[in-house]
Amino acid sequence: MNLTINQMEIALMSHSSVDYDTSGVNSPAAVCVLFNIKAGEPCVLMIKRGSTLSHHSGEWAFPGGMSEEFDESPMHTALRETNEELGIDPSDIDVWCGMAPVETSTGFKVWPFAGRVVDQTIFTLQEREVEEVVEIPVSVFVDQMSKRTITLIRNGDTRVMTAYAYEDRIIWGASARIITNTFDIVMNAV
Structure with a gap:
């Protein structure tokens, strides 16, 4: 199914x-699940976290992070x-909705906020925190061929989880759960 950005906006705003x-x-933490149009196709913005960060280094994620005492709300944190x-x-961000938080294996509770960023935004990466930014076509997350099942063994604990493949990237963990939750909302509404 080819989703338009308008269909996603209507579904998520409702x-x-x-x-x-x-x-x-x-x-507590919060992230932005940002959509835009690139080369005529709706995309989701994702980042590769810096390799020197203490939590989730080198992983594919959404922009966002930990709440600070001065943050008024999780949405303020995400923005x-x-x-x-x-x-x-x-x-430059039109927030469409907040979604149910997900918990990470490292103890964070993450509130995701979906919305649209102005098309052709120029990114200024904070290089210590972000190694790469990519705009992934929405079709990747709707296409079942992009879904994977991976097994993670950490500290003797084995977990089987959903992941997504895009080019040479594997998106897993809380980011994959946020993607799944986001597109469940959209697909149930269209």
Whole structure:
């Protein structure tokens, strides 16, 4: 199925809001699931996290990060971190919705916010935190051929999880769960 950016916007904007209460959460974080149009095709913006970071280094993720005491809300966190990592001004992002948080194996609770970034935005990477930015066609995440099942063994614990393949990249963990949740919302609405 070929999704348009308008179909995704309508589906995600009609998604009911979630609880953004971070009280009692040890490690709250938030990310932006940003859509845009590149070469006439709707895309999702993802980053490769810096290899020297202490958490999730070298992994494919969404722009965002940990909440700070001064953040007014998880959405503020997501927009602030996206600005810090990629130089995208919050006024260049049209937030469509917040989605249910996902938990990471490292103890973070991550609130994702979907929206659209102005097309042809110029990214200014904060190079310590972001090694690469890529705009992945939405069709990759809708196409079942891109889905993979991977097995992760960490500290003697074995977990089987969904992942997505795009070119030479594997997107897994919380990022893959956020992708799955996002496109479940969209596909159930169109």
